[in-house]
Structures are given as C-alpha cells and as structure tokens.
Amino acid sequence: MSTLSISHPGALNPNEINRSYQVITAPLPIQNSKPLIWSTGLESPDNYGNGVKKAHVIIVGAGISGLRAASVLQRHGVGVTILEGRPDRIGGRIHTSRKSPNGKARDIGAAWMHETSQNKLVQLIKKLDIEYYYDDGTPLYFTKEGRAGSQFKAKKVADEFADYCEHYFETHPHAPDRSVKEFIHEFVENHPLITNSERKWAPQAIREVELWIGTSIEEASSKYLSYFVTERNLYMKGGYDKIVNWAVRPLQKDPETIKLGEIVKNIQWGESDNSIVVETLKGDKKSTFKADAIVVTAPLGCLRKKMINFEPALPEDIQEGIDNFSYGALGKVFVEFEEVFWPKDNDQFIYYPSPLPEGTPIDESSILSYATVTSNCWIMSGTKELCIQIAEPLTQRVEAMTSTKDIYAFFEPLFKLMRTEPYEDLPDLVNLETTHWTQDPLAGFGSYSVEKTGDESELLIEALENHNRSRLQFAGEHCTIVGNGCVHGAFETGEVAARNLLETLGVAYDGNDTTARSVSP
Known part of the structure; x- marks a missing residue:
C-alpha cells in the first residue's frame, strides 16, 4: 500500500503540501551545447506496457499547468521533458517582478487567488508562509x-x-x-x-x-x-512566484527536465509509442525531441494564431473549439x-x-x-x-x-x-x-481567454473530453469551465491532462490528485 495518504475531495495530498520548499532566487540554467536530436524515451524497466521501457512525455510550456502535469507524471514514474520558449524564466503568465526600489513583489501576471472556497491552492498560503490580503x-x-x-x-x-x-x-x-x-x-x-x-x-x-x-x-x-x-479574491502580497517555485520543486532533481529557450514550431503526433516528434528553435539552432505522448500548454492566443504547426492537423472538433473561443x-x-x-x-x-x-x-x-x-x-x-x-x-x-x-x-x-x-x-x-x-x-499577444460575442467556449471543453484518451493532450486556463482564466483552473487542467495520459499509457494512477471543485482543511 502506498505511503501517500488519499486526500479528501478538493484537497492537495498532505505529502505535497508539506514537501520541502525552496525559493528559487535565480532563473533556471539555460542548457547549451546539446545534440540536435533528442530521444526522450528512457530505456529502463517500468510499469509501462510490458515493462520494456519507461514512457516519456513532452510538455510544451513551463507555466503552472505544464509544471503540474509534469509533476504528476513524474510521480508516477513517467519521464518528462518540458520545452519552455522563454530563455530566462518559468511560470508563463505568472510573472513576479521586483524592479521597484522598495523591493516589493509586483505580479505582472496573475496576482489573485479567485474562487477561494473551492481553490485548493489556498491551502498552500499558510504552508508556504505567503503574505496575503482579501481585497473585498x-x-x-x-x-x-x-x-x-x-x-x-x-x-x-x-x-x-x-x-x-x-x-x-x-x-x-x-x-x-x-x-x-x-x-x-x-x-x-x-x-x-x-x-x-x-x-x-x-x-x-x-x-x-x-x-x-x-x-x-x-x-x-x-x-x-x-x-x-x-x-472572495485573495491578493498574493508576497508574490505568485512562490506558488511557481513550489510547483517546480519536484522537477529540479534532474536539471535536464526543463529546457529553456526552446520555442516549439512543429508537432508531429500519433497514437503509438515514440510517435511524438517536436521541432524547436532556439535562436538559430533547430532541435528535435521525441516522446510517447505530449501535453500542449501553449496559451489560447498562440493556438488561435496557429503559432505551432500540427502534423496531422488537429481534430476538427478541437480546432473548431479553438476558433470559437477568444483571447483577451x-x-x-x-x-x-x-x-x-x-x-x-x-x-x-x-x-x-x-x-x-x-x-x-x-x-x-x-x-x-x-x-x-x-x-x-x-x-x-x-x-x-x-x-x-x-x-x-x-x-x-x-x-x-x-x-x-x-x-x-x-x-x-x-x-x-x-x-x-x-x-x-x-x-x-x-x-x-x-x-x-x-x-x-x-503569451499569445494577450492575457487570458474570454468569450466575445458569438463565441461558444464549451465547444473546446467538449472536444478535449472527446479526445481524453489521445496521446495529444492540452492544458491551460482555457481548458476548463471551473476556474477558467485563473491559476487554479490552469493547475487543475495540468492534473487532468496527466491523468488522461496515465490511463492511455497503462500506468496505474495513485489517486492522490483531486479536483478544484471543493476544498477541505
């Protein structure tokens, strides 16, 4: 029996809340001088398939949904590689600045925890000693x-x-x-x-x-x-980067997990082992990464502008959902x-x-x-x-x-x-x-998803559910109704994408992740 305790619905499992916490005071190191082609399938026995190799998943983007998806997959013995386009930081649209002479945190991106009665990230406030203020x-x-x-x-x-x-x-x-x-x-x-x-x-x-x-x-x-x-809306006085630092902590054991400065340009995808081929650009250097599955957490604005090419093209219902959901x-x-x-x-x-x-x-x-x-x-x-x-x-x-x-x-x-x-x-x-x-x-030339006149945002949510057993998964604030446009919503979609892939890859789920619909002490 696992030593991890099963959480009540809506709660983070205690092992994750209480894990060692370290503040990252400098950007993650940028990898240099790597080969152009990466085979991310790790040859080692595991509970994947017949035990002949360990499954590997590529995560596009090191925002909160990508970090959470990677953490859940890694906890289950699945290898992960995160391709982050920014050369100097993780967090995506969570970005804390301390440029002010007073040294205080300014959240350039997300700054509030919303829906606090059902937002499980609220449980981290006390554990991580984050200063907060209810501005209601x-x-x-x-x-x-x-x-x-x-x-x-x-x-x-x-x-x-x-x-x-x-x-x-x-x-x-x-x-x-x-x-x-x-x-x-x-x-x-x-x-x-x-x-x-x-x-x-x-x-x-x-x-x-x-x-x-x-x-x-x-x-x-x-x-x-x-x-x-x-x-109620809870303002993160101490900076939202503390949540990002907590989310990335379990992924720092292997410095090769997160690759900065890799802008994803093309994704070849399929429904079999080693069928994922991702082409990136870092400066003028092109690289190729291979894996068994992929989670795309690029902002909706990037998907709407087709900044990433998919081969074959996305399923019609997913593309229709993207086209019918705007970006603000x-x-x-x-x-x-x-x-x-x-x-x-x-x-x-x-x-x-x-x-x-x-x-x-x-x-x-x-x-x-x-x-x-x-x-x-x-x-x-x-x-x-x-x-x-x-x-x-x-x-x-x-x-x-x-x-x-x-x-x-x-x-x-x-x-x-x-x-x-x-x-x-x-x-x-x-x-x-x-x-x-x-x-x-x-950032997709904007901030987060919004329904403009004539949009049908539920089409995208329904399409993602229709393809929940695909090796191509999506995550981010635009992939949920509960917590849409919010950090806790994006966080939850990372868990959902990871759980979907675990089932597809035949990896037993440990039951320790929950939904954002309720919260317990």
Whole structure:
C-alpha cells in the first residue's frame, strides 16, 4: 500500500503540501551545447506496457499547468521533458517582478487567488508562509466629475442587468448572442422603473466587467457574461512566484527536465509509442525531441494564431473549439509615488467614463474615456503605489508605449481625481512599470481567454473530453469551465491532462490528485 495518504475531495495530498520548499532566487540554467536530436524515451524497466521501457512525455510550456502535469507524471514514474520558449524564466503568465526600489513583489501576471472556497491552492498560503490580503472591502467609485456618492444606484442597475443576462439565456438557450453594450442599452431602454440618470449611467457602470474579462463591452458576450459571481479574491502580497517555485520543486532533481529557450514550431503526433516528434528553435539552432505522448500548454492566443504547426492537423472538433473561443488583453500599470495622496482605507478605486450621445466618438487621448479599476497597494502591501487595470483596446496602446513620461502624463488626470486634497500637487513619481502581454508572442499577444460575442467556449471543453484518451493532450486556463482564466483552473487542467495520459499509457494512477471543485482543511 502506498505511503501517500488519499486526500479528501478538493484537497492537495498532505505529502505535497508539506514537501520541502525552496525559493528559487535565480532563473533556471539555460542548457547549451546539446545534440540536435533528442530521444526522450528512457530505456529502463517500468510499469509501462510490458515493462520494456519507461514512457516519456513532452510538455510544451513551463507555466503552472505544464509544471503540474509534469509533476504528476513524474510521480508516477513517467519521464518528462518540458520545452519552455522563454530563455530566462518559468511560470508563463505568472510573472513576479521586483524592479521597484522598495523591493516589493509586483505580479505582472496573475496576482489573485479567485474562487477561494473551492481553490485548493489556498491551502498552500499558510504552508508556504505567503503574505496575503482579501481585497473585498468597500471600493470607491469615481466619474469625471469626482467621487460618486453612496446613492450611485446605476451600479445596482448594472448588477441587475448581469442577473438578467443569466436568466435570459437560461430561458432562451437558442437565442442569438449579443454584445454586452447592445444588450444593456436595450435593457435600460425597456426598464420601466429606473430614472433617466440610471438609464444613462448603468451602461457605463457595467464597464467595470471589462477589467475582469480583459475586453470591452463592445466585444464581450452577453451569453457568457462573467460578472455576477459571489466569491472572495485573495491578493498574493508576497508574490505568485512562490506558488511557481513550489510547483517546480519536484522537477529540479534532474536539471535536464526543463529546457529553456526552446520555442516549439512543429508537432508531429500519433497514437503509438515514440510517435511524438517536436521541432524547436532556439535562436538559430533547430532541435528535435521525441516522446510517447505530449501535453500542449501553449496559451489560447498562440493556438488561435496557429503559432505551432500540427502534423496531422488537429481534430476538427478541437480546432473548431479553438476558433470559437477568444483571447483577451488585461493590462496593468504600476505607479509608485513619494507619498500616498489617495484614500488609504479603501481597497479599490473604480472609475466610470461619462456617457456620450449616440454616435459620438470617444476621446482616445484621455484616460478618462475608459473604465479602470485601481488597486490600493498601500492597504494591501504597504507600498506607496497604485496598480491600474486596463482592458483592450486600451491595453494594446499603453503596452506599446515606451516613454515613462508619456505613460505618466496619460494617466495623470486619473490620479488627480483620487486626491484626498484636490488642491495639492501630486507627489513626485518614483517608479512606473507596465505589463507587455500584448507585445509577447509566447503569451499569445494577450492575457487570458474570454468569450466575445458569438463565441461558444464549451465547444473546446467538449472536444478535449472527446479526445481524453489521445496521446495529444492540452492544458491551460482555457481548458476548463471551473476556474477558467485563473491559476487554479490552469493547475487543475495540468492534473487532468496527466491523468488522461496515465490511463492511455497503462500506468496505474495513485489517486492522490483531486479536483478544484471543493476544498477541505
């Protein structure tokens, strides 16, 4: 009998939670001077097949889903090789920066644990001694005219619309999708019990959702509106890289497991031993890797842009699923000041742009034309900085800017609105840092998946289930409904892909992985 204890549903098994933890203080070493062709089938007896050789699996990508898939497979005696395109780090769209003079962590990528009641990664917070903060206190709301009062009921009308969307598409499952902007304007026009002011401002208040899904309400799907969710969000004060370091720890026994700087260009795949052939490019050097199975964790944006060629082509249902699931672009701007000039006791500051007459173009030169959600890093981390979240199409513009002076000047009107003393000048700027996901091909030129108008995201999930015994598996935040777009969702898909391959390869599963649907102490 295994000495590993079987966990309750939803829990990480105790052996994994309590394993030795080491912080990686430097990037993983980059492998050099390796042969061009790698045979990753390891010739050693194992429980694979008739015991004549050990199964080997290639993992494309060293993000959280790839690391988790590799760890589960390795624990079962399966050899793994992770091909990571980035030359200097692992983690994918989890990326913690410490460029600020104060040395504090800034999560350029994922920063929160969502759905904490069913997120098993929450169990690692205490074990890894990660500083955290629940940022679900009362936010402050702003418009161009200043701070909105406590009776700003247009926000409640927007909430009512989100509830109506869910009801409408449940009762009209075959109704055509509508953009959020189109549908909410119809909703408020036909609502008999709201004021004219609420009718004007509710479509602006619904724009808050842009800063969660990473796209504008002009593009976002009403059918899949991810808005009316009751959950707590836990901010990772100490940096999300601590979770990455924990996930990679069991894979560090063999320094050859993770190969950095290997950009996957072509995947030949089949359903027999040694049928996987992966071609990579590292600088101008081409390499080939072979294996018995593969897990592709490339971001959805990469798959949609066909940055990896598959031979033969992907199954029609998987390709259809990819084509019918969009990719968003949430951006962040971190701005550190000499002094705190904003309200210190509120977690977030939410700004709504003013409604415009029909047909009036927005002033793209002004930040006050766009909805933003600004996190108060002072209350969360004790730093004198703000983190402004933005959504596409603004994200692409800001991330393409190279001048700190220009970026600051663009956001300055927003900062002035947040002053507790409106007559005082803003304090000196200390440091400014932005995300660059829309400039990053290895991130798929965006941040995470999102349902835009007309999408059918369930097609991809159904297709992956249809091929759950294939030697070609996929994992990542786009491969799940529960925890979609979140770290814990991506983590879970790594486990699912690994379990699928274990069954396909005939390797007995030890039962120690669980789902993200519940959590136990």
